[in-house]
């Protein structure tokens with residue numbers, strides 16, 4: 001609202017300034033009190049005043065500044081409105097994992113991004129689950145692109161088989177990429193999650209840019225059908241009221 005009021009008041013002020021200032025006409029050595037806006041093209045008939053063009057440029061710069069300031073304010077306000085804590089932050093993230101399982105029949109169905117595609121389908125063969133190879137301490141990570149206060153992480157397990165693969169996984173939150181982010185603090189452990197089930201984990205405002213899920217100290221596969229992350233950016237919201 002302030003942006004709109006500033007824009008309107010700035011325009012009105014500039015209009016008044018443009019339309020009421022007298023001009024100096026060097027060829028007659030007189031001041032012309034006519035409204036410039038009305039006689040903008042020729043304030044001094046037959047001549048072009050340098051003051052006229054200078055004022056025109058100053059007014060244009062002033063309007064340009066006001067428009068730029070309002071544009072920045074409006075973009076900031078829109079960005080703040082998009083910081084809704086009920087939004088799934090993972091949908092705008094970037095996912096990776098320790099390796100990607102390859103099936104010689106179905107090819108690469110197992111990409112890390114499948115766990116943040118917004119699709120809760122738990123059948124691996126429908127192409128919406130991540131799946132690593134048989135790695136030592138397999139891990140998966142989503143980069144939220146900037147630090148957030150994480151309130152909740154929601155994990156959906158594979159449903160067509162193998163649900164017990166996820167048992168013992170650790171959910172980590174932090175800003176470090178040391179050891180691929182697997183040295184970050186723990187939010188929760190997935191003790192048991194049946195095939196195709198979804199479980200909520202409270203992180204109570206832990207701050208971090210990265211969310212990792214790792215099965216530590218074990219040679220096994222890690223499969224995830226969806227990971228949702230809820231929270232809000234750490235940076236201060238701009239004031240819009």
Ligand SMILES: [Ca+2]
Nearest residue numbers: 114119128225
């Ligand atoms: Ca999915």
